[in-house]
Amino acid sequence: xxxxLILANATLVLPSETLRGQVKLLGGEIADISGxxxxxxxxxxxxxxxxxxxxxxxxxDNLERHIQPRPSVDWPHAxxxxxxxxxxxxxxxxxxxxxxxxxxxxxxESRYGSYARGLATELLELRAADALKISHFLHLRAEVCSDxxxxxxxxxxxxxxxxxxxxxxHTPGQRQFRDISKLEAYVxxxxxxxxxxxxxxxxxxxxLRDTHGDLHEVEAVKAARRFGAVLASHDDTTAEQVATxxxxxxxxxEFPTTVEAARACHxxxxxxxxxxxxxxxxxxxxxxxxxxxLAELELLDIISSDYVPxxxxxxxxxxxxxxxxxxxxxxxxxQAPADAVELSDRGRIELxxxxxxxxFRLIDNxxxxxxxWARGQRVA
Numbered sequence: 536x537x538x539x540l541i542l543a544n545a546t547l548v549l550p551s552e553t554l555r556g557q558v559k560l561l562g563g564e565i566a567d568i569s570g571x572x573x574x575x576x577x578x579x580x581x582x583x584x585x586x587x588x589x590x591x592x593x594x595x596d597n598l599e600r601h602i603q604p605r606p607s608v609d610w611p612h613a614x615x616x617x618x619x620x621x622x623x624x625x626x627x628x629x630x631x632x633x634x635x636x637x638x639x640x641x642x643x644e645s646r647y648g649s650y651a652r653g654l655a656t657e658l659l660e661l662r663a664a665d666a667l668k669i670s671h672f673l674h675l676r677a678e679v680c681s682d683x684x685x686x687x688x689x690x691x692x693x694x695x696x697x698x699x700x701x702x703x704x705h706t707p708g709q710r711q712f713r714d715i716s717k718l719e720a721y722v723x724x725x726x727x728x729x730x731x732x733x734x735x736x737x738x739x740x741x742x743l744r745d746t747h748g749d750l751h752e753v754e755a756v757k758a759a760r761r762f763g764a765v766l767a768s769h770d771d772t773t774a775e776q777v778a779t780x781x782x783x784x785x786x787x788x789e790f791p792t793t794v795e796a797a798r799a800c801h802x803x804x805x806x807x808x809x810x811x812x813x814x815x816x817x818x819x820x821x822x823x824x825x826x827x828x829l830a831e832l833e834l835l836d837i838i839s840s841d842y843v844p845x846x847x848x849x850x851x852x853x854x855x856x857x858x859x860x861x862x863x864x865x866x867x868x869x870q871a872p873a874d875a876v877e878l879s880d881r882g883r884i885e886l887x888x889x890x891x892x893x894x895f896r897l898i899d900n901x902x903x904x905x906x907x908w909a910r911g912q913r914v915a
Contacts (some may be wrong), residue, residue, distance in 0.1 A: 588881065591631045594840075702752060
C-alpha cells in the first residue's frame with residue numbers, strides 16, 4: 536500500500552480532545568497530523584466533519600444473524616460473511632471480534648448444535664483470499680452450561696486469530712437470567728415451549744451446570760491462555776462473581792447486570808463493557824442495569840454494538856453528550872476496546888497507527904457516516 540491520501544479540514548477526534556486539522560495516510564498508516572482548515576491540492580475536504588479512528592467492536596452477534604436470517608434457514612456462509620463484513624464497514628466498524636458460541640446442548644427439544652469451527656474456517660479462508668473489507672478476529676463465547684465445551688475448544692489453536700474468550704453461563708436463575716420470567720418469555724417465544732416443556736428445559740440446563748460447569752470454566756480459562764487471547768467475564772451480577780473473575784485473570788467484563796458488579800469490577804481493575812442498544816433504548820431488554828446509569832456513575836469504559844451494528848457510533852456520540860466530552864465518548868468505541876484486547880496498532884489518531892478512520896457529521900445529534908477507511912483504503 537503506497538497510495539497517499541490527505542483528509543483535510545476535519546474535526547479530528549484525538550485521544551483527549553477534538554481539533555480542527557488534517558491527517559495524511561500513506562502505506563496503510565497515519566503518516567502526518569497537523570492543525571488548521573487548509574485543504575491542500577488533491578486532498579479530500581471533510582468540510583468540518585468529525586474524523587475519528589475506525590470503530591473496534593468486541594462483541595457482536597451480527598454474523599449469526601446473517602448465517603441464520605430466519606429460524607431453520609441456513610444462508611450460504613460465504614455470502615453471509617461478506618454481507619456481514621460490508622454491513623460493519625458501512626457503520627464505521629473497522630475491527631471486529633466475531634462472536635461464535637462454543638459449547639452445545641444435545642437435548643432434542645432445545646438443541647444448540649456446534650457450528651463455530653466450520654464457520655471460523657470459512658471466515659479465515661475469505662480473509663486469506665482478501666475478500667473482506669475490515670479486520671476480523673474471533674471471539675469464542677464459551678458456554679459453560681453445555682455438553683461439549685471442552686471438545687469444541689480443542690478444535691481451535693493459535694493460528695485461528697482467537698483474540699477474545701468470554702466465560703458464558705446462562706444457567707437459569709442467575710446472571711442474565713436471574714429473573715426466570717425473562718428467560719421464560721424468551722425461550723417460549725423462540726421454541727414455542729409450553730409450561731411443562733419450559734420446566735424440563737430449565738431442569739436440564741441446571742443439571743448441565745451441576746455436572747460440567749466447574750470443569751468447563753477451568754478449561755475455558757486454560758484455552759484462552761493457549762490461544763494467547765484476552766479472557767472476559769459475562770453478566771457478572773454480584774461482587775463475589777467479580778472476585779472469581781479477577782482470580783481467573785480477567786480484565787474485561789461484558790455486560791455486568793448490576794451497579795454492585797460494575798463497582799466491584801472497577802475495584803479489581805476490570806474494564807466494564809455495556810451494550811449500545813441498552814444505552815440507546817434507555818435500559819436493558821433483560822431488566823438489568825441501564826448503561827446510562829453506569830455512565831453517570833463513572834462505571835462505563837467500553838461500548839459494544841451487541842446485536843445492532845449501527846448503534847455503536849450512535850451510542851458513542853450519546854456518551855459524548857452525557858459526559859460533555861465528544862473525544863471521551865468516542866474513545867469507548869475506539870481507544871478503550873483496542874487497549875482492552877491489546878491491539879496497540881489502532882484505536883487512536885497517532886503517527887504510525889493503522890489508517891483505520893471514519894468520517895461523520897451530526898444531523899439532529901444523530902451521526903451520519905460519510906466514509907470509512909481501512910488501512911488507508913476506502914471501504915464504505
